[in-house]
Amino acid sequence: MSELEATSPPPQQAQPDLGPRKDGAPGATNKALHDQRYYKDRVCDAPRKLATVAPPKKIGGAPRPKKRLDPKLGDLDSYRVVACDAPVRLDAAPEPPPRGAPPSHAVFDKRYSETVVCDAPKKLGKDYGPAEGSFLRDRGSEAFRAGKLDDAELAYLGALKIDEDDAKASGNLAAVYLKKKNWAQAFTYAAGAVRTAKPGDPVGKWNYRVARALFALRQYDKCVLILDRAVACADCRADAKLLADCLATKKAAVAAQERRRDQALEKVM
Numbered sequence: 001m002s003e004l005e006a007t008s009p010p011p012q013q014a015q016p017d018l019g020p021r022k023d024g025a026p027g028a029t030n031k032a033l034h035d036q037r038y039y040k041d042r043v044c045d046a047p048r049k050l051a052t053v054a055p056p057k058k059i060g061g062a063p064r065p066k067k068r069l070d071p072k073l074g075d076l077d078s079y080r081v082v083a084c085d086a087p088v089r090l091d092a093a094p095e096p097p098p099r100g101a102p103p104s105h106a107v108f109d110k111r112y113s114e115t116v117v118c119d120a121p122k123k124l125g126k127d128y129g130p131a132e133g134s135f136l137r138d139r140g141s142e143a144f145r146a147g148k149l150d151d152a153e154l155a156y157l158g159a160l161k162i163d164e165d166d167a168k169a170s171g172n173l174a175a176v177y178l179k180k181k182n183w184a185q186a187f188t189y190a191a192g193a194v195r196t197a198k199p200g201d202p203v204g205k206w207n208y209r210v211a212r213a214l215f216a217l218r219q220y221d222k223c224v225l226i227l228d229r230a231v232a233c234a235d236c237r238a239d240a241k242l243l244a245d246c247l248a249t250k251k252a253a254v255a256a257q258e259r260r261r262d263q264a265l266e267k268v269m
Contacts (some may be wrong), residue, residue: 133162137169144176152176167196171206178212187213204233208246215253220260223253 029210068076069174140155153176159169171193177186190209207230227250236242 053198069115080155133159133166133169136162137166137172140169140172144172149176151177167193167198167201169207170196171202171209174206174209174213176208182214183216187217202233202235202237203241203248204230205242207233208236208242208249211246211249211253215249215256218256220253222256224250224257227253 070076136155136159140152140159143151143155144151153173156169156173156176159166160173163169170189174186174188174190174193177189179181187210188208192215193201193206194203194210197206207226211223211226211230214220214226227246229245230236231243231250236246
């Protein structure tokens with residue numbers, strides 16, 4: 001018996017169970033040494049990511065300063081936006097002008113002048129008279145003869161701004177637009193010159209410019225009618241070249257009328 005006891009293996013110590021594992025085997029035995037098997041066999045969840053918390057919403061805001069309101073000036077703080085001080089308020093209304101005195105232009109708005117001190121409005125430019133209009137018309141004629149059509153156009157338009165009924169400036173401007181082949185403007189200003197003409201003005205020449213514009217616009221029947229008026233004018237009968245131009249344009253307009261009539265008959269047939 002003694003030999004058998006000597007050869008028998010030593011009894012194994014019981015291992016305490018630390019709980020069930022995922023695979024059903026008993027748990028690890030050495031808790032103090034943190035047995036690696038424990039971590040291999042024990043299944044644990046990954047650490048969860050903490051949710052980011054949004055900053056708290058701002059409730060309300062800083063109290064706005066109370067506006068300084070005036071019954072006539074409105075918001076006094078708004079004047080600081082345009083980098084100027086608030087207008088000075090007058091203690092009393094201005095005295096009315098004496099009876100019979102000419103009207104004062106220093107105050108152009110009574111409601112404004114009661115609360116704000118301002119200077120009298122300045123008049124821009126100067127008053128132009130007939131002399132300035134004649135000067136601009138002469139400058140336009142010089143530019144037209146030199147072939148500077150743009151300068152001539154500006155000069156004649158300036159003369160018409162001074163006097164809208166300046167027939168000579170209007171007739172000369174029609175000649176500029178005829179050179180530029182702007183037929184509609186040429187007709188407008190030439191007709192305006194005829195309408196505002198005065199005794200002694202070259203109405204025949206201006207009628208001829210109206211007819212040239214109508215011919216270019218293919219208004220042949222009206223062109224013939226205006227040319228008949230131009231030929232009847234005294235200045236046209238006195239100028240042989242102008243009379244010849246009127247007759248040549250009338251002949252071309254009549255031929256164009258007949259050609260248009262023949263084309264219309266061919267379409268019908």
